[in-house]
Amino acid sequence: MSTLSFVSSARRASGAILLVAALGLCGRAVSTQRPRFYPDDPIAREPESQDASKAKPYFMGSLYEMSNNLFVTAGYKPSGTRAKSINSIDEVPDSSWFTNRIGSTTVTVEEIVRGPNRGAPPDPSRWTLTREKTSGSHPGFTARDAKGETWFLEFDPPYFPEGATGAVAVATKIFWALGYNQVESFLTTFDPKRVDFDPKATIRRPSGARTRFTPDDMNAILERVAKKADGTYRVIAGRLIPGKILGGFLYDGTRPDDPNDVVPHEHRRELRALRVFGAWTNLTDLKASNTLDTLLTRNGRTVVIHYLQDVGSTFGMCNDLHEWDLSYEHFFQADTTWRRLFSFGFALSPWQRVHYVEYPSIGKFEGDVFDPRTWRPQTPTTAYLEMRDDDAFWAAQRVAAFSDDLIRAAVHTGEYSDPAAEKYLADVLIKRRDKVTRLYLSAVNPIVNPRLDANGRLTFENAAFAADASGAAATYRASWFLFDNATGERQSLSETQSRTTTIEAPRGVLPTTSGSFVGADVAVESEGHPTWRRPVRVYFRRSATAWTLVGLERLPESAAASTRVAADPL
Amino acid sequence: MQSVSISRLFVLVVLAVGAATSAVAQDPAPSTRETAIEQDQAEKVKALHPYVPGKGEALFNRAEDILVNGVPSWHPFFTSAYYGGGFTLGAGYAHHVSPYNMIDVRGSYTILGYKLLEAELTAPRLFHRRGSLSVIGGWREVTQAAFYGKGMSTSLDDRTDFAFQQPFGSGTLTFWPTRRLWMLRGGLELSRYSQQAGEGSFPSVDKVYTPATLPGIGTKTTYVHSQGTFGFDWRTSPGYSRRGGFYGVTVHDFTDPDEKFGFRRLDYEVIQHIPIFREAWVISLRGEVQTTYTKNNQQIPFFLLPYVGSGSTMRGFMSHRFRDQNRIVGQVEWRIMANRFMDTAVFYDAGKVTARRADLDFSGLKSDYGIGVRFHGPFATPLRVEVARSPEGTRLVVAVQPIF
DSSP: OOHHHHHHHHHHHHHHHHHHHHHHHHHHHHHHOOOSSOTTOSOSBOOOOSOOTTOOOOOOOHHHHHHHHHHTGGGOOOOOBOOSSOOTTSOOOBOSSBOOOBTTBOOOHHHHHHTTOOSOOOOTTOEEEEEEOOSSSSOEEEEEOTTSOEEEEEEOOTTSTTHHHHHHHHHHHHHHHHTBBOOOEEEEEEOGGGEEEEEEEEEEOTTSOEEEOOHHHHHHHHTTSOOOTTSOEEEEEEEOOSSEEEEOOOSSSOOTTOTTOOSOGGGOHHHHTHHHHHHHHTOOOOOGGGOEEEEEEETTEEEEEEEOOOOOSOTBOOSSTTOTTTTTSOSOOHHHHHHHHHHTTOSOOGGGTOOOOOBTTTBSOOSSSOOTTTOOOSSOOHHHHHOOHHHHHHHHHHHHTOOHHHHHHHHHTTOOSOHHHHHHHHHHHHHHHHHHHHHHHTTSOOEEEEEEOTTSEEEEEEHHHHTTSOOOOOEEEEEEEEEOTTTOOEEEEEEEEESSSEEEOOTTTSOOSTTOEEEEEEEEEOTTOGGGGSOEEEEEEEOSSOEEEEEEESSOSBOOGGGOSSSOOO | OHHHHHHHHHHHHHHHHHHHHHHHHHSOOOSSHHHHHHHHHHHHHTTOOOOOOOHHHHHHHHHHHHHHHOOOOEEEOOOOSSTTOOSEEEEEEEEESSSSOEEEEEEEEETTOOEEEEEEEEEEEETTTTEEEEEEEEEEEEEEEEEOOBSSOOOGGGOEEEEEEEEEEEEEEEEOTTSSEEEEEEEEEEEEEEEEEOOSSSOBHHHHOOTTTSTTTTOEEEEEEEEEEEEEEOSSOTTSOSSEEEEEEEEEEEEOTTSSSOEEEEEEEEEEEEEETTTTEEEEEEEEEEEEEEOTTOOOOGGGSOEEOSSSSOTTSOTTOEEOSEEEEEEEEEEEEEETTEEEEEEEEEEEEESSGGGOSSTTOEEEEEEEEEEOOSSOOOEEEEEEEETTEEEEEEESSOOO
């Protein structure tokens, strides 16, 4: 080979390598470019395609979780990232975490009264104690009823008769309606005269050893709980959750042993939204041990199901009669600590001035001073901190869907012996619902449920007006555009406007070809609501005869946390 | 040659196209949203692993196991052999001998060389949870405890030092007839004090006093110390409380088989916590009176005389600053809640010792004041740091227990 030919060959070879590289890149680019919308958008259910049977139990320690949340998570800077568990129209599809119920469909009074309860209630004529209660802060047992079914029994503390049990009964109905997996829970009775002890029943002792569960162990618990005049005890019985228990889920990251868990939990809207639902119901104890993952085989595939297991720290229930700062401060906050230290306590905190009408069965729960923005759980979670205004808006729509009748029906399941207490709890929930909806439904552009008919007429609703969260007049403007789903390019059309919630599209410009896309940025002009000027972007796909909503973006992918209404105004 | 090169180029192009096609085949673009999510899930299968707690989490879990479940383990021990020993360091090993009963063997050493070695058996669950028992045996050595003379008119310049060694063994049974509120406690202790010359930089007590002028000097006395307490306690916990109180009376009998140094002592103690502004403030009050009664022709050794001045009585004064037959102490604290784990407090202590019980009044009290922080949980105060000021100077108090 001559030198010249070698050089020539080398050049060609180099060119070939470049070509390979170029084609490779090209091929990869082709293989990974995803269209904005797929044919199945918007999906109604999050798929779980992989077998999760190898997931292993793990129970995070409460001390670590509390310390980590108070001193590490508390300093977390929200990313401002849009939730990732939503579909293309800004809704949360059904999944092993969440099931669309209220706000998506109609929940009737009968349905909310039944809540998560599907099976028969326990038969309390005979209880067989099998071991101590393994979760929750209030005293209890694990026991089998007269029919041999296993239940977790929880009692009321003496200072909250009917309170802890009533809170679980009511809150499970509310959180079931909101879409969370809930434990079947029934109010029933426990008669210590009708108790057996399973010969294999054990209890963990301070030494770490498990020894036989004795009548004295039962008495030790019964001495610390509220007793009825007839010598029996009111209990809330939670049915044993089906499947293998894996421990609680965390409010950040994903389970490393669950292949279907691909969305970081802090970016799951249904977990972020607990900031709103928690504020409404005063669910202050957001920690892993109040949640539960179970491994369940259904339709031939083993998947992890995620439960919001213990929602009993709601309304006025807490661990101590004197936890005045609960729901106003995390267990530790640097700002309030310094304020009290430097002022020697003269700078009063809001919780020191709140007036409570205290019913023993309700606790410290009120709706007059309540402000959803300043509400605090015991410890912050990453999901709590990541909540954006569009997450809060989504949550507030669900809260708004609770009619007075539904709330009163849910509260009635608490079987409070004092009608005044029952009325008070429902009244406060209604007040707090109104505050939540007024704040969050008007915090962002509130147009919902957009439809584009075949004649080019765009119709939607104003959720803030619908929930009486705002009474101002409004003008709606739609900036129309054609959308190329393959490239993501937009071609602007003209703008139309209306003083009603129906806007005509520009005449003769909307495509009629099946599979074509059109979009509109819908902004709202309304006095006192400058945030409504930020448009909601909607996308429609044309079928042979109609337009279908395939996309809705209330806020952009990244929104500055400092502009959030959800953030603490202080 | 040229044809070979062209063929090579052709092969390369084919390979390139193949590679590109292969890339497409290995990672096909999803055709649906569901497929796109399933691809992410399939990708995660390659990296599945169980949750592994980090080192920090494992450490916290271990701490929680010890705190909540009481699993036997090594533990720090900061209790000094005697007030005034200075910074104390020690360790112990606790081991359950039954589901509830535990033996704790521990020891401490102070910066002044005070030594404490002891073993305690605790049985916290007796008489159907109405009683608890503590049996303890040990030995301590104190090398340079302060004695300033009797009464309130002594000065810091009067300081002398004394030492003692004491083997001891005791049993204390506490009984709650109603499981809470009412408390009865009885105890019996056998111990032997060997009083010796002080080792500190101050004159030894035997250089300044004689057994005639100060009973107890150079003595080796065996005591049978019995005591009984009747109390009413409605605090949330003796270790930390923001409400409730404790009212109690304790009778002590110190019997010297040689009938030289036998005496009796009565302790009256009242603690009351008054929450204000929903417990963000707590006015905490404590009053205590100790009176002693000598037995026939016997005397009270100087080192067992009631005293004021310590991290738990009058914090602005040196430990055991004043000693005499009786004492009265009053303490008031304005406690301010900073958060769930920390309080700060402004405090004022007053007290005196007297030779006669009739002089136990509010005249001639010495006093101090100060400020401090307490780090606490719902039931315990593991760290208390205070700065106290008295006419005799400023003192730093670091303690691992509540003041009251």
